[in-house]
Amino acid sequence: MTRQKRRKIIRARRTATGIALVAAISFIAGMTDAIGLTMSGDFVSFMTGNTTRAALSLQSGDYTHAATLFAAIFAFVAGNAGGIVIAHRSYRRIFNVLCAVGALLGLAALLQQTDMSIIQFCIVVFAMGMINAAVEHIEGLPIGLTYVTGALSRFGRGIGRFMLGERKIDWTIQIVPWLGMITGAVCGAIVARSYPTVALAAVSAAVFAVAAATGFMPRSLRRRYNQNVTIRRVN
Structure with missing residues (x-):
């Protein structure tokens, strides 16, 4: 087998693994968003919609609803960070990200029977922001996990170029x-x-199942789907 052919096979395996991961995580994001929307009436991963709804509430x-939505937007950004x-x-x-x-979704599930609905909502939003860090790209192509507007836009532009x-x-x-979501x-x-009483717990279990599945990934792939961070220290 030539070196070039070997590289093509390795790249194809990386791509297939990345696509499977994206599909699984987007499935979880879609499941969580539907459950969150049913429980709270607001989105837990669609911050464009929450921004518009916050403006309408203002x-x-x-103002109470607007403040809740602005808190959710802040939680989503913090979760990504x-x-x-x-x-x-x-x-x-x-x-570790998954x-x-x-764990956060499990905590939110425990708060379901308490009088802490806003805190529960923000925890779920924070978790949906955090999950985006699990896979950032596949072979250099940017991938969104909890929001599909950008993905559909890139898909449409690809059709245009084709x-x-x-x-x-x-x-x-x-x-x-989009298919996963x-x-x-x-x-x-x-x-x-x-x-309804076990919906969030079911999603939490699904996340842990996907996390366990990533344990079977080859060591060489574990860092392939995240962007490298360059840290500059100022003396």
């Missing part, structure tokens, strides 16, 4: 997050309606 004078810190200070990046997300004669098809993987959202809606 306009109508519903926290996920990056965990990912880049961990030997098993994906595993375990942290699973129509103009460009024959690269790597943009087709951008449809994976829509199937996850359908499952989440069913679980939320049929088993």
